[in-house]
Amino acid sequence: MIAGPWVLVGVPLVAASLVYLVRRWAFLGALFSGGTAAVLAWLCFGTSLSEPVTFFGWSLSLGQPVAILGRELALTFAGQRALGFLFAVAAVSFLLAWPISPGRSFFPLGLVLLCGWAAAILIRHFAFAVVFLWLVSPVATMVIQGGRLASTRAAGRQMIILTLVIPLLLMVSTWIDVRSVNPDDFMQAQPAILLVAVGLAALFAAFPFEGWASAMAAGAQPGVVALLVCGYQVVALFVALDLFHDQPWLIADGQVLSLLAWGGLLAAAMGGCLAAVQRGFSSLLGYTVLNDLGGGLVALALVSEMGLTITFLMVAARAVGLLLAGAGLAVIRHRAGGTSFANTLGMGRYLPLATAGLLVGGFSLSGLPLTAGFAARWVLLDQMPPAGGPWMWGLLLANLGTLLGWLRGARTLFAPVGDRPSIQRTPLIAGILIVVLIAICLWLGRHPDWLLRWLRPLVDDYAPLIATSFRFVS
Amino acid sequence: MSNLADILNLLPAITISTAVVGMFVTASLIILLREWSQALLVLMIQYLLFAWLLTTVIPLPLALIKALAGAIACVILYWSARRIGELPALPFEWVELDETTRRRRTVLRRKALQAATGFSMRMPFRVGALSLAALATWGLATRYPLPGIAPEMGLSCIWLAVAALVLLALTESPLRIGMGLLTWLMAFEMFYVTWERSLTVNGFLGIATLFVALGAGYLTSVRGALSHAMIEDKKA
Numbered sequence: 001m002i003a004g005p006w007v008l009v010g011v012p013l014v015a016a017s018l019v020y021l022v023r024r025w026a027f028l029g030a031l032f033s034g035g036t037a038a039v040l041a042w043l044c045f046g047t048s049l050s051e052p053v054t055f056f057g058w059s060l061s062l063g064q065p066v067a068i069l070g071r072e073l074a075l076t077f078a079g080q081r082a083l084g085f086l087f088a089v090a091a092v093s094f095l096l097a098w099p100i101s102p103g104r105s106f107f108p109l110g111l112v113l114l115c116g117w118a119a120a121i122l123i124r125h126f127a128f129a130v131v132f133l134w135l136v137s138p139v140a141t142m143v144i145q146g147g148r149l150a151s152t153r154a155a156g157r158q159m160i161i162l163t164l165v166i167p168l169l170l171m172v173s174t175w176i177d178v179r180s181v182n183p184d185d186f187m188q189a190q191p192a193i194l195l196v197a198v199g200l201a202a203l204f205a206a207f208p209f210e211g212w213a214s215a216m217a218a219g220a221q222p223g224v225v226a227l228l229v230c231g232y233q234v235v236a237l238f239v240a241l242d243l244f245h246d247q248p249w250l251i252a253d254g255q256v257l258s259l260l261a262w263g264g265l266l267a268a269a270m271g272g273c274l275a276a277v278q279r280g281f282s283s284l285l286g287y288t289v290l291n292d293l294g295g296g297l298v299a300l301a302l303v304s305e306m307g308l309t310i311t312f313l314m315v316a317a318r319a320v321g322l323l324l325a326g327a328g329l330a331v332i333r334h335r336a337g338g339t340s341f342a343n344t345l346g347m348g349r350y351l352p353l354a355t356a357g358l359l360v361g362g363f364s365l366s367g368l369p370l371t372a373g374f375a376a377r378w379v380l381l382d383q384m385p386p387a388g389g390p391w392m393w394g395l396l397l398a399n400l401g402t403l404l405g406w407l408r409g410a411r412t413l414f415a416p417v418g419d420r421p422s423i424q425r426t427p428l429i430a431g432i433l434i435v436v437l438i439a440i441c442l443w444l445g446r447h448p449d450w451l452l453r454w455l456r457p458l459v460d461d462y463a464p465l466i467a468t469s470f471r472f473v474s
Numbered sequence: 475m476s477n478l479a480d481i482l483n484l485l486p487a488i489t490i491s492t493a494v495v496g497m498f499v500t501a502s503l504i505i506l507l508r509e510w511s512q513a514l515l516v517l518m519i520q521y522l523l524f525a526w527l528l529t530t531v532i533p534l535p536l537a538l539i540k541a542l543a544g545a546i547a548c549v550i551l552y553w554s555a556r557r558i559g560e561l562p563a564l565p566f567e568w569v570e571l572d573e574t575t576r577r578r579r580t581v582l583r584r585k586a587l588q589a590a591t592g593f594s595m596r597m598p599f600r601v602g603a604l605s606l607a608a609l610a611t612w613g614l615a616t617r618y619p620l621p622g623i624a625p626e627m628g629l630s631c632i633w634l635a636v637a638a639l640v641l642l643a644l645t646e647s648p649l650r651i652g653m654g655l656l657t658w659l660m661a662f663e664m665f666y667v668t669w670e671r672s673l674t675v676n677g678f679l680g681i682a683t684l685f686v687a688l689g690a691g692y693l694t695s696v697r698g699a700l701s702h703a704m705i706e707d708k709k710a
């Protein structure tokens with residue numbers, strides 16, 4: 001019988017080497033890598049952890065743990081959902097990369113990223129999980145740059161921040177071991193709590209470590225932004241939740257969550273303010289993502305059942321919004337030769353589908369009513385306790401900032417201009433995917449309850465964590 | 475036939491204090507030197523001193539493996555920079571700008587090209603930053619000594635970390651950023667090996683060192699190619 005972790009980690013790696021051979025042909029690369037990711041997503045969503053399934057005479061048990069180098073890799077229920085989600089996002093990203101390629105290396109390196117992220121979620125030891133996250137960061141550097149002769153700022157910042165921060169989280173692991181010898185010694189706990197707060201703040205792109213996420217979202221090829229942002233955030237979220245679950249004393253006094261909440265609020269405020277005044281769609285998308293990530297952190301720090309639900313809801317809605325905005329922007333950038341407002345003036349007339357994708361995605365990330373991102377934002381504002389009034393207004397104003405930015409963008413796209421030289425239409429595949437994603441985005445905006453039902457078991461899985469924690473807003 | 479340990483024992487002149495002083499000198503030189511190849515050579519020497527210091531807390535073979543990983547990382551950076559030649563820092567998103575903006579920024583470009591060694595910060599500024607870093611290191615080491623580690627090693631550990639941050643703050647060049655990150659990793663490993671002796675974790679740290687060098691090397695190549703493209707553009 002084959003154990004699940006072997007398949008979830010090994011298959012993307014093997015597929016990456018095969019896809020590398022056909023990387024020159026975007027169609028084959030997209031087909032193989034997208035197919036691999038889609039099959040793995042189906043495996044995670046469609047099969048049970050406990051019951052073995054048979055494929056072509058091979059028996060596979062997803063829930064069976066394996067040991068590598070003395071460490072256990074096991075798929076939990078939460079991990080199964082997280083990986084399924086990541087593989088699904090990757091499958092759509094790979095398909096979108098077929099008509100508008102973000103670089104030949106995206107297909108094989110994207111699969112390597114999936115392999116690393118899967119290993120980080122599967123391994124049952126915090127130190128090794130963060131090491132895997134670290135090891136894929138140089139790979140992410142190459143995916144972000146995508147071989148372009150352009151600024152290396154986005155790719156570099158991502159690598160710098162992870163290299164500076166992961167060592168701190170490794171020390172946390174050591175301090176946890178030290179504290180386990182003498183659990184009553186509070187002085188031993190303090191360094192670990194401080195390091196966890198700093199490390200997670202950087203991983204979650206909270207203020208003052210927010211620069212890498214916004215730079216990544218703004219500087220990477222639009223088609224890969226969704227995969228990178230979702231990948232990092234999902235892995236960081238589940239690694240953090242597992243850590244809090246195993247070591248509840250880390251958040252028992254509320255210091256870590258309080259710092260994360262403040263960092264999230266400030267990141268959201270900064271994202272909102274800067275999004276309102278951008279003059280290009282890449283940077284607008286980057287700051288909108290920052291605003292969204294900040295809101296997600298505030299929701300996480302609520303540490304209530306609803307807070308956790310909002311966090312998961314925001315992660316799912318963010319993926320839809322980013323895929324949509326990324327797909328639309330990739331097409332517009334390819335056709336207009338840039339993403340600045342000056343470059344894209346009046347493009348709405350020539351590329352209506354791509355424009356609709358970009359705007360619906362952007363508005364969804366900003367939490368506009370009737371889009372996928374609205375429900376989570378609304379419930380988050382509603383869930384703020386009475387003492388958190390200023391927080392609510394801060395988040396609301398920041399949201400309005402991003403909305404203003406996207407409205408300015410929409411005005412540019414539909415501005416009247418003279419005749420442009422002939423512009424090719426949106427590629428067929430990209431057009432179909434954009435239409436499907438718009439439909440999903442609007443449908444989720446009308447029926448968030450469907451997503452909530454799907455997320456319910458995941459929230460229940462972390463219920464013990466909620467029971468042992470304090471609230472940050474008193 | 476004498477083994478490596480015997481040979482190392484024949485070097486009584488290199489005491490721990492000498493190695494610590496050596497670390498101070500090497501990290502300072504990496505920040506101050508204008509020529510990238512010299513800075514890389516100094517980084518390699520720093521790795522040797524680092525391994526020497528580590529032999530006081532971990533077995534010699536493990537320390538040598540760490541030195542080897544560092545040396546390979548330096549070679550990766552050297553190849554990347556050598557292949558392309560480290561060229562000046564350039565205005566961001568240059569190739570994505572439209573013609574009008576390009577023309578407007580020609581002055582910036584000329585300045586960038588004239589800074590032929592890749593440093594935007596002048597020597598007095600870097601010396602000043604280095605002095606402040608040294609003061610900060612002394613203050614941190616005396617007020618907050620690192621637990622579970624010899625004072626000399628704690629001092630060099632803090633110094634390397636501070637020097638790495640200074641290096642990262644002063645440069646935009648991916649090559650220098652790579653050097654800064656490797657120095658940061660050295661500082662971390664010097665502290666961490668006293669707590670964590672697991673071969674697996676240390677092996678992963680070695681791999682991470684190589685991966686960071688690969689990432690920095692890749693960005694160095696891209697940056698260099700961008701500079702070449704701009705120069706060709708100017709000639710045309």
